[in-house]
Every structure is written in C-alpha cells, then in structure tokens.
Amino acid sequence: MSVLVLGGAGYIGSHTVRALIDAGRDVVVADNLLTGFKAAVHPKAKFYELDIRDRAALDDLFEKEDIEGVIHFAASSQVGESMQDPLKYYDNNLHGTMVLLASMVAHGVDKIVFSSTAATYGEPERVPILETDKTEPTNCYGETKLSMEKMMKWTSVAHGLHYVALRYFNACGAQPDGTIGEAHDPETHLIPLILQVPNGKRASIAMFGTDYPTKDGTCVRDYIHVCDLASAHILALDYLLKGGENNVFNLGNGVGFTVREVIDVAREVTGHPIPADECPRRAGDPAQLVASSEKARTVLGWDPQFADLKTIVETAWNWHVNHPNGYGE
Numbered sequence: 001m002s003v004l005v006l007g008g009a010g011y012i013g014s015h016t017v018r019a020l021i022d023a024g025r026d027v028v029v030a031d032n033l034l035t036g037f038k039a040a041v042h043p044k045a046k047f048y049e050l051d052i053r054d055r056a057a058l059d060d061l062f063e064k065e066d067i068e069g070v071i072h073f074a075a076s077s078q079v080g081e082s083m084q085d086p087l088k089y090y091d092n093n094l095h096g097t098m099v100l101l102a103s104m105v106a107h108g109v110d111k112i113v114f115s116s117t118a119a120t121y122g123e124p125e126r127v128p129i130l131e132t133d134k135t136e137p138t139n140c141y142g143e144t145k146l147s148m149e150k151m152m153k154w155t156s157v158a159h160g161l162h163y164v165a166l167r168y169f170n171a172c173g174a175q176p177d178g179t180i181g182e183a184h185d186p187e188t189h190l191i192p193l194i195l196q197v198p199n200g201k202r203a204s205i206a207m208f209g210t211d212y213p214t215k216d217g218t219c220v221r222d223y224i225h226v227c228d229l230a231s232a233h234i235l236a237l238d239y240l241l242k243g244g245e246n247n248v249f250n251l252g253n254g255v256g257f258t259v260r261e262v263i264d265v266a267r268e269v270t271g272h273p274i275p276a277d278e279c280p281r282r283a284g285d286p287a288q289l290v291a292s293s294e295k296a297r298t299v300l301g302w303d304p305q306f307a308d309l310k311t312i313v314e315t316a317w318n319w320h321v322n323h324p325n326g327y328g329e
Helices: 011-022 055-064 079-084 086-106 140-159 190-195 226-241 259-270 294-300 309-322
Strands: 002-006 026-031 046-049 067-072 111-117 162-168 170-172 205-208 220-225 247-251 256-258 276-279
Touching (some): 067 086, 111 226, 170 309, 256 259
Parallel strands (some): 026 046, 067 111, 111 162
Antiparallel strands (some): 220 256
16 A cells, blocks of 8 residues: 655655655555656655645545545645735645545545644744644635644544644754755745855855844744654554554644744854844734644654754755755756
8 A cells, every 4th residue: 555645756755755665565646746846756656746636646646546544735835925815725735635525435544644834833832832732823825724734623523534633833944965955946944044144145144133132133933853753644544553642742842943043053053154233023923932842752653863952953954065056056
C-alpha cells in the first residue's frame, strides 16, 4: 500500500516524501505545481499533476492506487496574501479540502495527517503555546487552516475519518545533502530572506520592529527544521495506522530566537556582514511565538534532530549557495 502526499512537490512536502522513500515506503505524490517544483519530487515516487479541487482527478487517483493514508500539504500559505485575497484561500484551502475529504470518504480512505499551523492560535495567551490554548486566528490563512481542522472533525463524526492536525511554527532548513531545499516566489520566510544578502540577491535584511518586549527588542520565533517536520508527519501517520485517536500536536523546538540572533548566526555561517535595517513593526506580528511540543514527543515519540540554530542555518545555506535560483537552474 502507498502513502499519498498532496503538495509533495512543495517545500515541506518534498522533504516528507524523501523521508518516506528513505524509510522504504511506497509513495504517490499529487501536486498542481503552482508553487511546487517537479524537480523536487523524489524519482521513486509516483507523480500525478492534479489540483485537489478536481474531484474527477482525485477519484481517478484513488481508484488506481492502493492508498493507506494521506498526508495533506496542498494549501496556500502566505499570511499577507491571505489578507489581500481571502477568497483565494477559502477556495484553495477550504474548498480543496472539502473535495479531498469527499473523495476519501467515497473510496474508503479514512486516515489523514494534515499540515496545520501555529497561525490557528492568533495572539498567544502564554509562551510556550499549548494545544489546549484558545484558537482565535488573526489572519485569513490561520482561519482557513482552523476551519480545515474542524471540517476533518465533523467528517470524522459523520464518516469515521481518522485525522491528526500538526500545528507547526517556523519551518526552515534544507535536506543536509543539499539535494532539495526551500524555494518560494515571493520568499517570505526569514532565514532564506537573510541568506539572499550573502547570495547577492538583496543588499540588506529588514528587521520589522526593534521595540518589542524581548531581550533585544526584535520578535522571537521557534524555528523547526524541515526534516524534523517530515519525521513528525510520518510518526503521525503511523500513529493513525496503529489505531491512534484523532489528535492535534504542536511542532516546535520549544526554544525561541530573536530576529537579531538569527541574523548573527547567519553572519557566522556565511562569513558575510549581512547589513540589517531597523524598520517599523508590521501589523499583527506577535512579540513571541514559541511552541510546547511535549505532547508530540510523548504521544508520537517525536525527537527533533536539528534543534541547534547554527545547524539549521548551515543546511539552509548549503542549499541556497548552491541553488541561488532555487529549482530554476
């Protein structure tokens, strides 16, 4: 039987496919390639170019393939864009998931691991954030992801779907051997933006807000390596295959780093001065976002291997310095 990875040509999806293949699993990838890259798909995975809003294409896939479980990354994920074009996010994220779940129910595929987000929490009540904390998203992206979680909950009640939602924090880093990595257009993640400076893609990096109530005035975030995220998705799928109940897990290292600290580490790794510009705060940026991932460690047996920030940045730099144009070279 195979694992179906939706969005398996994207950043986290491609790393999860690689981890599944390395573990000896049979993998089917489906991706519409709007933001993913065919070059990122592992050659041993069977590939379908399709959009999850296309019910006929999904039905065809489920009829042809023997799928034991689904890992769902296929969603739009830019916070700023979601506020400018919310209907795109409701169409791609919510409507797409509705079509997916309907096809799964029709074909008796009842296990799904869902790529959710820390954006479901909104402004945190406390740090570190627990899975039981209130969920009040402050942007449309987080709202659609939370609605996708609730769609799975009610599909479970009605049709016996078994699901895990993984709410993760700042995904970063790249495959240590440099074969696949992060490539977004436009890029919005801090570490690749910083690394564009030593790569000659920008003159400096902007620090949005230097007056936060943190140790150096810049925002604190929890950075989690993409390979650790990949391992968590596989553990979550195996948890469901072994009869685990519906669940939600945070994924993070439980350690926060400021923007200044990340820039300093990047300077150390690259040997470049990386000029930084102090800019006004951006609306909606919480001072601190740090996860408690004790539940994932305890229940899933998750053990992140790339908790050190320098190691994370080194893997990212290894990818970006050798692929300055991402998969476009």
